[in-house]
Amino acid sequence: NAGVMQNPRHLVRRRGQEARLRCSPMKGHSHVYWYRQLPEEGLKFMVYLQKENIIDESGMPKERFSAEFPKEGPSILRIQQVVRGDSAAYFCASSPGDRGEETQYFGPGTRLLVL
Amino acid sequence: RKEVEQDPGPFNVPEGATVAFNCTYSNSASQSFFWYRQDCRKEPKLLMSVYSSGNEDGRFTAQLNRASQYISLLIRDSKLSDSATYLCVVIPPGFQKLVFGTGTRLLVSP
Numbered sequence: 001n002a003g004v005m006q007n008p009r010h011l012v013r014r015r016g017q018e019a020r021l022r023c024s025p026m027k028g029h030s031h032v033y034w035y036r037q038l039p040e041e042g043l044k045f046m047v048y049l050q051k052e053n054i055i056d057e058s059g060m061p062k063e064r065f066s067a068e069f070p071k072e073g074p075s076i077l078r079i080q081q082v083v084r085g086d087s088a089a090y091f092c093a094s095s096p097g098d099r100g101e102e103t104q105y106f107g108p109g110t111r112l113l114v115l
Numbered sequence: 116r117k118e119v120e121q122d123p124g125p126f127n128v129p130e131g132a133t134v135a136f137n138c139t140y141s142n143s144a145s146q147s148f149f150w151y152r153q154d155c156r157k158e159p160k161l162l163m164s165v166y167s168s169g170n171e172d173g174r175f176t177a178q179l180n181r182a183s184q185y186i187s188l189l190i191r192d193s194k195l196s197d198s199a200t201y202l203c204v205v206i207p208p209g210f211q212k213l214v215f216g217t218g219t220r221l222l223v224s225p
Contacts, residue, residue, distance in 0.1 A: 033212065042202070042217040043159065056212060091158055093213075102147055102206060104213060106158040 002027065004094050004107035005074075012113045019079040019086070021110045025094030032075040033093040033104060034067060043091065049075060050097065082114045116141050121203050121216035128223055132193045136219045138186040138203030147206035148179055150188050152199045153218065159202055162188075193223045 005024040013019050025032050034046040048056040049069035060067070064082075069075040079086055089111050093104040121138045128134050140148075148165035163170060165177040165186050176189040186203055203216040 031211070035213070035215075043213075043215040045212040045214065048211050056210065059212070089156075095211075102211070103149075103161060103164075106160070108158050111156075 004029075004092055004105055006090075006092050006107035006110050008110060009108060010111050010113070012115065013082045014115050015083055016081050019082050019112055019114075021077040021079075021090050021092075021112070022074040023077070023092030023094075023107055024074040025092075026105055028096060029094035029105075030097040031095045032069050033095075034075075034077050035091045035093065035106075037089045037091065037109075039088070046077070079112075082112075084114050087112055087114045117216075118142065118207070118214045119203055119205050119216040121219050123217055123219060125220040125222050128193055128221070130193055130195060130223055130225055132223075133189065133191045134193060134221065135190075136188045136201055136203075136221075138188075138216055140184050140186065140203075140205045140214075142205070142207050143181075143184055144208040145205045146208060148186050149204040149213075150175075150177055150186075151202040151204055151215075153202055154199050159215075162201070190221075193221075195223050195225065197221060198223045 032049045035043045037043045045059040047060050047067045064080045066078045089109045091109045092107045095104045150162040151159040152162045153159045165179045167179050169178045174191045178187045200218040200220045202218045204213050
């Protein structure tokens with residue numbers, strides 16, 4: 001059973017470009033979460049999605065950031081007009097979504113560097 | 116006050132030592148608690164869930180004290196491979212998101 005997959009693993013962008021990060025949850029998991037880890041800081045929740053629905057986006061910056069989890073295909077975290085402060089590791093996690101099953105399993109992350 | 120607070124360390128211990136990490140959380144209504152482990156530049160991995168009755172997994176023991184809003188992790192007979200950052204994690208009531216402490220760094224030396 002493949003784990004959570006993220007790609008790309010490393011992404012370099014220049015200021016003002018767009019970054020697209022992809023996450024495929026574990027097989028059988030219908031809930032996806034995105035977290036950001038800034039250098040030398042802890043992980044911070046960004047957004048929680050189920051298929052075609054955003055459930056909780058309380059951790060998303062108000063501008064430039066968006067997320068989706070379409071009916072088919074991976075979840076996408078999109079950052080428009082990137083700035084240097086967006087440089088971080090972005091981790092995706094998934095959970096089964098079964099009642100009472102809360103364990104979240106993390107992907108290897110995408111390391112974004114903005115030049 | 117931060118939602119989850121941990122001593123950042125580092126804790127430097129020799130192989131074979133016993134080491135304990137503590138964590139406090141601010142929301143008394145929180146119901147779910149975990150310890151994750153994160154190696155340098157890797158993803159967090161679930162180490163164990165934490166229950167009021169306490170739980171043990173080999174050399175690792177986790178305890179929850181709801182009255183004091185305090186979670187602990189005890190590692191016995193430390194191995195070199197235990198060197199990592201240990202993350203205290205809480206799920207606040209009414210949410211599915213994980214709230215992470217900043218982590219406690221452990222260095223086990225020969």
